[in-house]
Amino acid sequence: MTTHPAPTTDTTSRPPSGSGRPAVPAGGLSRRGLLRLGGLTALAPALAPVLAACGGSSDSDNRAIADGVPEKFRFAVIGSGKTGIPAALRYKFNGGADLGKTLGGTTVTWPSGFTASLPVMEALKAGSVDFTFATATAVAYAVGGGVPIVPLAAYPLPADEVEILVPRDSPIHGAADLKGKRIADQKGTTGTYSLIKYLETAGLRLDDVDYHDLSAADAESAFANGKVDAWISWQPAIGLAKARHKARGLPGVKTYDYSFYVASESFAKAYPKAAAKAVRAVRDAQRAINAAPEKSVAFFDKIGGFGSEDAEREVYRELVRQKRLSDSNADVLAAVDAKAVKSTQDLADNFHDLGVYPSKVDVAGFLRDSRFDSIKKTVAAELAK
Structure with missing residues (x-):
C-alpha cells in the first residue's frame, strides 16, 4: 500500500467546532509500515481491560449539544468517497435521510485521504475519526496495537468478492x-x-x-x-x-472473512445511541443501493465516482447487481456474533503463522469482552427497526 496525504475534513455543510487541532498525518501507514511504528512493533495479545479516551481528543471535541447528541460526527472516507455507502449517505442517494438529522442535529464531517481501513485505525488512535468501516485485518491490527475501538456491527464479505x-x-x-x-x-x-x-x-x-x-x-x-x-x-x-x-x-476461490463498523471508544462511550443510529444508517444506505443498481451507478457516476473508462461503470454496475462488492452485504449488518469472532480469530492466527503479526493476537477475547455488552444491545435494538 502506498502512503497517502493526511486526512482532510470536508466543510461544505456547517463547519465543525472543537479544538481546531490539525489533521493527523497518515503517511507511511502501509500494513508492514504500521508494524514498524513506535509502540506497535511488538503487538500485545489484546487491548488493556479499560482503554483511555482516544489520544489527542478532549471533552470539547465531542461535547453534547443537547440530550446526548454529539456536536460533531467524523465518518472516515476510504477511497474516493464517490461510490458506495459514504457517497450514498453524504449526497443523500435516492432521497435518503440526512445523517446529521438522524443523529439528532449533528454536524457530520468526512475525514478523507485513506487508502484502506488500516490507516484509519491510526487516525482513530489519534482521536481524529469517530466511526469507520474496518476489515477483519484492520480490527486485528487495532486489537494488537492498542487502538481504542468499539466493535459495533459486522457482516460477512461476499463469498465471491x-x-x-x-x-x-x-x-x-x-x-x-x-x-x-x-x-x-x-x-x-x-x-x-x-x-x-x-x-x-x-x-x-x-x-x-x-x-x-x-x-x-x-x-x-x-x-x-x-x-x-x-x-x-x-x-x-x-x-x-x-x-x-x-x-x-480460477474456479473455487472464496472470500472467508468479515468486515466491521467500529467507533472510537470515546465516542461510543459518550454517545452509544448515536453510534447505533449511524450503524442503522449504513445498513439502510446499502439496502437502497442493492435495491436499485442502475439508479445507484448513475448517481455515483454523476458525482464523479468513475474514471473515463466505460468499462469501469459497466463492471461496477454488474458487481452491484451480483452483490460482489465489499459493501454489498452491509444490508445484513448485525451485532458481532460468534461466526464473526471465529472467522477473525482464524485470520489473525493465520497471519501470525505467516509472520505478518509478530505476536499472537487474542481478537476473540477482545470481541467477546463483556464491556461491550451494553453497546451491542443498543446496536441490536436499533437494527431491529
Whole structure:
C-alpha cells in the first residue's frame, strides 16, 4: 500500500467546532509500515481491560449539544468517497435521510485521504475519526496495537468478492497448478487470507508458491507484463482488471472473512445511541443501493465516482447487481456474533503463522469482552427497526 496525504475534513455543510487541532498525518501507514511504528512493533495479545479516551481528543471535541447528541460526527472516507455507502449517505442517494438529522442535529464531517481501513485505525488512535468501516485485518491490527475501538456491527464479505486471475491461455486451472508459480498479492489483506485457504484445498501452503507482495497497482502492472503467473485481489479492482486484460478467474476461490463498523471508544462511550443510529444508517444506505443498481451507478457516476473508462461503470454496475462488492452485504449488518469472532480469530492466527503479526493476537477475547455488552444491545435494538 502506498502512503497517502493526511486526512482532510470536508466543510461544505456547517463547519465543525472543537479544538481546531490539525489533521493527523497518515503517511507511511502501509500494513508492514504500521508494524514498524513506535509502540506497535511488538503487538500485545489484546487491548488493556479499560482503554483511555482516544489520544489527542478532549471533552470539547465531542461535547453534547443537547440530550446526548454529539456536536460533531467524523465518518472516515476510504477511497474516493464517490461510490458506495459514504457517497450514498453524504449526497443523500435516492432521497435518503440526512445523517446529521438522524443523529439528532449533528454536524457530520468526512475525514478523507485513506487508502484502506488500516490507516484509519491510526487516525482513530489519534482521536481524529469517530466511526469507520474496518476489515477483519484492520480490527486485528487495532486489537494488537492498542487502538481504542468499539466493535459495533459486522457482516460477512461476499463469498465471491475475491478472485485469482490468470491469463486466458494459462495452463493454470486450479489450486494444485499454482505450486511453484509466481503469485502477486498484497500481503496481510483479505486476498492473502483467501489465497491461504485456496491453497489448502490442494494441500499447499504459501511457501509452496513464488509469492510476490505487491500493491494493487504494482500487481496489475506485473500481471499485465507477464512478470507474475497469477494475481489475487478483490472487487472492483480485480473485476476491472479482468476485463481490461482479458484474463480469467480460477474456479473455487472464496472470500472467508468479515468486515466491521467500529467507533472510537470515546465516542461510543459518550454517545452509544448515536453510534447505533449511524450503524442503522449504513445498513439502510446499502439496502437502497442493492435495491436499485442502475439508479445507484448513475448517481455515483454523476458525482464523479468513475474514471473515463466505460468499462469501469459497466463492471461496477454488474458487481452491484451480483452483490460482489465489499459493501454489498452491509444490508445484513448485525451485532458481532460468534461466526464473526471465529472467522477473525482464524485470520489473525493465520497471519501470525505467516509472520505478518509478530505476536499472537487474542481478537476473540477482545470481541467477546463483556464491556461491550451494553453497546451491542443498543446496536441490536436499533437494527431491529
